[in-house]
Amino acid sequence: MASEPLIRVTGLRKTFGNHRVLDGLDLDVRAGEAVAVLGANGAGKTTLLKVLATLVRPTRGTAFVAGYDCVKDAELVRREIGLVAHSSHVYEDLTAAENLTFWATLAGLRPSAADRAAALATVELDRAAGERVRTFSAGMKRRLSLARFVLARPRVLLLDEPFTGLDQRGKKWLEEHLASFKAAGGAIVMTTHSFGRELAVADRISILAGGAIALDTPRGTLSADDVHRLYTLHAEEAS
Amino acid sequence: MRRLFGGVTLVGLLTGLVMGFGIAPREATQGNVQRIMYLHVPSVWVAYLAFGVVLVASIAYLVRRAESADRLAHASAEVGVLFTGLTIATGSIWGKPTWGTWWTWDARLTSVSILFVMYLGYLLLRGMIDDRERGARFAAVLGIVAAFNIPLVHFSVYWWRTLHQPPSLMKPGPGTMPGIIVAALLANFAAFTLLYVYFVTRRARLLRLEAEAEA
Amino acid sequence: MIVVWKDLLVERRSKETLNALFFFGLLLLFIFQFALGPDRERLAGTLPGLLWLGFILSGLLGLGRTFVVERENDCWEGLLLAPGDKSAIYVGKLAGNLLLMLVIETILLVLFAFFFNLDIAGVLPGLAVVIALGTVALAAVGTLFAAMTAQVRARELLFPVLLLPVEAPVLLATVKATEAVLLGEPLGSVAHWLKLLAAADVVYVAVGVLTFDFVLEA
Numbered sequence: 001m002a003s004e005p006l007i008r009v010t011g012l013r014k015t016f017g018n019h020r021v022l023d024g025l026d027l028d029v030r031a032g033e034a035v036a037v038l039g040a041n042g043a044g045k046t047t048l049l050k051v052l053a054t055l056v057r058p059t060r061g062t063a064f065v066a067g068y069d070c071v072k073d074a075e076l077v078r079r080e081i082g083l084v085a086h087s088s089h090v091y092e093d094l095t096a097a098e099n100l101t102f103w104a105t106l107a108g109l110r111p112s113a114a115d116r117a118a119a120l121a122t123v124e125l126d127r128a129a130g131e132r133v134r135t136f137s138a139g140m141k142r143r144l145s146l147a148r149f150v151l152a153r154p155r156v157l158l159l160d161e162p163f164t165g166l167d168q169r170g171k172k173w174l175e176e177h178l179a180s181f182k183a184a185g186g187a188i189v190m191t192t193h194s195f196g197r198e199l200a201v202a203d204r205i206s207i208l209a210g211g212a213i214a215l216d217t218p219r220g221t222l223s224a225d226d227v228h229r230l231y232t233l234h235a236e237e238a239s
Numbered sequence: 240m241r242r243l244f245g246g247v248t249l250v251g252l253l254t255g256l257v258m259g260f261g262i263a264p265r266e267a268t269q270g271n272v273q274r275i276m277y278l279h280v281p282s283v284w285v286a287y288l289a290f291g292v293v294l295v296a297s298i299a300y301l302v303r304r305a306e307s308a309d310r311l312a313h314a315s316a317e318v319g320v321l322f323t324g325l326t327i328a329t330g331s332i333w334g335k336p337t338w339g340t341w342w343t344w345d346a347r348l349t350s351v352s353i354l355f356v357m358y359l360g361y362l363l364l365r366g367m368i369d370d371r372e373r374g375a376r377f378a379a380v381l382g383i384v385a386a387f388n389i390p391l392v393h394f395s396v397y398w399w400r401t402l403h404q405p406p407s408l409m410k411p412g413p414g415t416m417p418g419i420i421v422a423a424l425l426a427n428f429a430a431f432t433l434l435y436v437y438f439v440t441r442r443a444r445l446l447r448l449e450a451e452a453e454a
Numbered sequence: 455m456i457v458v459w460k461d462l463l464v465e466r467r468s469k470e471t472l473n474a475l476f477f478f479g480l481l482l483l484f485i486f487q488f489a490l491g492p493d494r495e496r497l498a499g500t501l502p503g504l505l506w507l508g509f510i511l512s513g514l515l516g517l518g519r520t521f522v523v524e525r526e527n528d529c530w531e532g533l534l535l536a537p538g539d540k541s542a543i544y545v546g547k548l549a550g551n552l553l554l555m556l557v558i559e560t561i562l563l564v565l566f567a568f569f570f571n572l573d574i575a576g577v578l579p580g581l582a583v584v585i586a587l588g589t590v591a592l593a594a595v596g597t598l599f600a601a602m603t604a605q606v607r608a609r610e611l612l613f614p615v616l617l618l619p620v621e622a623p624v625l626l627a628t629v630k631a632t633e634a635v636l637l638g639e640p641l642g643s644v645a646h647w648l649k650l651l652a653a654a655d656v657v658y659v660a661v662g663v664l665t666f667d668f669v670l671e672a
Contacts, residue, residue, distance in 0.1 A: 015453075053535065055531060057372055075538070078536070078537040083531070083535060085531065087528030088527070088529075089527075089529050089532035090527065090529070091460065091527045091529060092527055094464065098463060101456075102459075106457075107537055301668055353619055353622045353623075356618075356619040357619040357620060360616045360619060363615060364612065367606050367608060376668050376669070376671065377669065380598070380661075380665045383661060384661055387657050387661060391623040391650065391653070394623070395627055398647070399630065
């Protein structure tokens, strides 16, 4: 395991029509590290995530995940990542177990019933396994999304505002889950809006403004107020 | 260089028109209207050429992701639609005095109309997708489907028309045409092909300039 | 095929598509009758055309909805992210669509026979061949185009606009072949149409399988 970062983004630029969303963005994330990307609405956080997830092709620049180019080796990158975004990726009319079976099979895995049950247990959905997702709360749906990656074991988790819409219990659970993912050697890129508890699991904070990373600092002992101050400083400075 | 080519094209076009409308003999039964054939038949040829180029450029784009291939496909499709429209228009104009009706379900006219609508759909698809790269990809797939469809259209329409009816008289007669008519036709073929190349290269260049301006 | 399994499950639970298409087919029958009048003789001549008109219109609705379940559940990205060959997804969706179309066509055929007093028992095998060949051609292109238009604005307009011209030869072939079959002629008499349909099937499915990867990319 070299010191080569698991995620390496260099000079990333993305233009939609006339609108330049990302402009010269650099970002490195190592194994076992979690980076929280802060930014205003429309700053390009989701676009960055989508480039890493191979859902969007950059206009210029490169993005490498686990050594694979997100554009040229998109297929290989997809095996290494798990995306938890606003779209829940669950079929409402299917049960939790059926959803898991579908997504796992589509990903080329062949989970046994025991594997599935274990994955659902990890995300604390084992009792709701046979219920239709339509009846689930937002938190439960998000946990089901993550259950897929308990089976698939990606090396990188990409999360778009994952704590939004969760209750206290849900947030605590997610924090623990992400912490153990990190401990197992995975890398996390997490976008977020907020400055509070959610940042606890992050090792570094990157502020995205003006299309690039305006500030990248270890979270260390920064308090929520510190972060807020830095954010206002840099987000406003760049715009 | 471009000017020179443009000039050559213009000369070719004039030659063709003069030969077709001036020098070639007047047709006995149909009269001067038959001269439309000198526009109609080369138009069809160019249309098929254009769509063939769309096929090749589409495959090239999917394989190599070269933007120039995409622009070529786009430009060629536009010019193809143009010449297809011209074919339909000239066919219709030919038909009115000859058959008394603007429209007939003649095999060629029908086939060409289907192609016209297919490739109009192609242009419509391009117009409706904002993401340039996705638009290029989808258009390429559509270009391939449409091109493979052309022989299917051709045969199905031909059988549809000829199994219970005599074939259309709009086709130029079998090879026993007098030399001058053949010469005029060939001249127009050449001229229209030059015109196609001219249009496509200008259009493709325009597309490239647009793309560069946006980046 | 996991995709077919999933779509069948969803359909069985929500029952959206099949029910609506069934009623649509029924409505079409009434509309045809009203538009063409009660004169049986006149109707008889146009029956093959009407039948396929019914199939195509239902097909436009049904095929257009191929990826609606993905869109409504926000799962489209999930399909994009699935590692591996996307052609498998195409085949899965195609199989599902074929099943759907064949069910609808069977229902329509029965309704037609009932309303227009057709005796189709004798010609059923021949009819089945024609319908099968035509349906594969419809579904193959329809599934591909449905994927292409799924994320485009004005998709409800673009889908038929793209599909109908491409399917024109298939329509010509199937109507002519159906006409012959309904008149009691042997399949051999329309062999050329059947060969055209078979060729179309092969071409469309091949192009679909080969290009689906490009369509389902991001």
